[in-house]
Amino acid sequence: MKNAVSGLGLAPDAAMVTFPIExxxxxSDIASVRARKREFYDGLTRWKSEFAGxxxxxxxxxxxxxxxxxxxxxxxxxxxxxxxWGDGLPLWPATRTRVDWILKGSVLPRTxxxxxxxxxxxxxxxxxxxxxxxxxxGRPEYLPVLVAAVDACLDTESGFDQLQATSGGPFPxxxxxxxxxxxxxxxxxxxxxxxxxxxPAGASIGRALRLLQQNVGxxxxxxxxxxxxxxxxxxxxxxxEDEDGLPPGWLxxxxxxxxxxxxxxxxxxxxxxxxxxxxxxxxxxETPEEDILNGLHRMADFMRTPNLAALAGYxxxxxxxxxxxxxxxxxxxxxxxxxxxVREFLWEHSRIPLEQMRRAGAxxxxxxxxxxxxxxxIDLDPWPICTKPDNIVFLVAGGSHPTHxxxxxxxxxxxxxxxxxxxxxxxxxxxxxxxxxxxxxDVCLV
Amino acid sequence: MVKIEFHDPSGRLEVTTPHAPRLxxxxxxxxxxxxxxxxxxxxxxxxxxxTLEADFPAIEVLPVDAFxxxxxxIPTEETAALVEKSxxxxxxxxxAA
Numbered sequence: 001m002k003n004a005v006s007g008l009g010l011a012p013d014a015a016m017v018t019f020p021i022e023x024x025x026x027x028s029d030i031a032s033v034r035a036r037k038r039e040f041y042d043g044l045t046r047w048k049s050e051f052a053g054x055x056x057x058x059x060x061x062x063x064x065x066x067x068x069x070x071x072x073x074x075x076x077x078x079x080x081x082x083x084x085w086g087d088g089l090p091l092w093p094a095t096r097t098r099v100d101w102i103l104k105g106s107v108l109p110r111t112x113x114x115x116x117x118x119x120x121x122x123x124x125x126x127x128x129x130x131x132x133x134x135x136x137x138g139r140p141e142y143l144p145v146l147v148a149a150v151d152a153c154l155d156t157e158s159g160f161d162q163l164q165a166t167s168g169g170p171f172p173x174x175x176x177x178x179x180x181x182x183x184x185x186x187x188x189x190x191x192x193x194x195x196x197x198x199x200p201a202g203a204s205i206g207r208a209l210r211l212l213q214q215n216v217g218x219x220x221x222x223x224x225x226x227x228x229x230x231x232x233x234x235x236x237x238x239x240x241e242d243e244d245g246l247p248p249g250w251l252x253x254x255x256x257x258x259x260x261x262x263x264x265x266x267x268x269x270x271x272x273x274x275x276x277x278x279x280x281x282x283x284x285x286e287t288p289e290e291d292i293l294n295g296l297h298r299m300a301d302f303m304r305t306p307n308l309a310a311l312a313g314y315x316x317x318x319x320x321x322x323x324x325x326x327x328x329x330x331x332x333x334x335x336x337x338x339x340x341x342v343r344e345f346l347w348e349h350s351r352i353p354l355e356q357m358r359r360a361g362a363x364x365x366x367x368x369x370x371x372x373x374x375x376x377x378i379d380l381d382p383w384p385i386c387t388k389p390d391n392i393v394f395l396v397a398g399g400s401h402p403t404h405x406x407x408x409x410x411x412x413x414x415x416x417x418x419x420x421x422x423x424x425x426x427x428x429x430x431x432x433x434x435x436x437x438x439x440x441x442d443v444c445l446v
Numbered sequence: 447m448v449k450i451e452f453h454d455p456s457g458r459l460e461v462t463t464p465h466a467p468r469l470x471x472x473x474x475x476x477x478x479x480x481x482x483x484x485x486x487x488x489x490x491x492x493x494x495x496x497t498l499e500a501d502f503p504a505i506e507v508l509p510v511d512a513f514x515x516x517x518x519x520i521p522t523e524e525t526a527a528l529v530e531k532s533x534x535x536x537x538x539x540x541x542a543a
Contacts, residue, residue: 006459006461008463009460009461009462009463010461010463010464010465011461011464011465012459014465015465023486023490024485024486024541025486026486028486030486030489030490030493033490033493033494033497034493034497037494037497037498037501040494040498040538041472041498041501044468044469044472044477044536044538045468045469045470045471045472046468047468048468049465051461053461059453059454059458060454061451061452061453061454062451062452062453062454063449063450063451063452064449064450065447065448065449065450066447066448067447067448068448069448071448072448072449072450073450075450076450076452080455085455085456093450093452094452094453094455095450095451095452095453096451096452096453099453116460117457120459121459121460122456122457122458122459123457123458123459123460124457125457127453128455128457131453131455132455134453135455162517211455215455215456215457216455216456216457368483368516369518370516370517370518370519371518
């Protein structure tokens, strides 16, 4: 990590003595600590910050010139990449015109400060978000969701400073509830965690969030984030719960977890560290009861693993997000299952025998956990993967097909909710989207 | 010629707290460690303590566990207060990787 201190309000450089990773491994030869003692002594006595301070006022615009528009666009993309602000995919240069257009989606002034993006600590304004969304190919009607997601990330309770930097590489999973998910063409159906030309919002919003994480937060691979693999880091995961697919009596996630009124627009932020597909459906003759029960056991079997990153959310966060498609939810409900009873089943049947924990060396991680509630859980056999069933995030989303469930294991100290605030001109923005992208209503989509 | 002007996406940095002033010398000073207790800290920091004590006979280096350890405890206000109360002239913070 080379930029963590600026997030604390200090100059971005610091008196550090850095060593190759081999030195930090068990059994390593640590003689170089003594050999480089002078660097430690100098750090305590002679070191001076070389940071001259940021220039006051608005940052000057960047500029490229070329013989043709195509060539200028090429140069702009190269400049963004060589400045370490790109992600390898083509970017829209955030021109004044494009950023001003995106800002039509905000109720707040462009200079409104949301906070400092950790660990680097770049000041994050509404304009900063609009710049990232412009680069990511976004549209103004996406901005309210992005701003809510950023605000949730910057919540000091979210643990975001450590999640940005940690080697496990957790990524934000942003669950959207309310009418906005359909209004802005956010996917909650087939392929909801991936690209979809008819539902492009999730890719742009998630990519913009990632660009903010990297460019403002400093999460550059290998120096600003130690994410060893960094999965899902092009677009994160931004998707909607399929509220139309909820059986009668099943509440939306935002209402259950955050107490937001059903029908209101909101986001819920979870940090996930992986996505696992579960073949839920059986293969031969079976009754509906057997289909559901076997599938629930199979889901619990996937959850019954010592995911030690999830200890961070053992008491107040979540061990993960379990997603089932709407057609399965309807069958479950027909058999009397509810969201709470499913969570109860999954919690009960995902408990891990202590012997399994021991052979994986898991108790040592529990013993050193900062949370006394988590430490106390070591006495439980079988060991529950979180303190209570309600910690499990259980959603209805995905294509209406019964074969699979999806488990996003988490590294999430909290599940942070935020209401989404829309500008007065929102309907006009949606009309503009219809003009640009064609009718977005269900009846028009393929 | 075509010119494209666009925003720098990196956001401003604000320095609100200066880095601590450096010491004129380590001789006769009181030095502490704030450790996350990971990444061989239990070997590397004692070695550093030993090295400091060998090179500066009048130095006082507090034990590695003089303050709360671990990622969750070292950034707390309580730990900061303990460090301040201890009267150390400087601390070495480690081990990150």
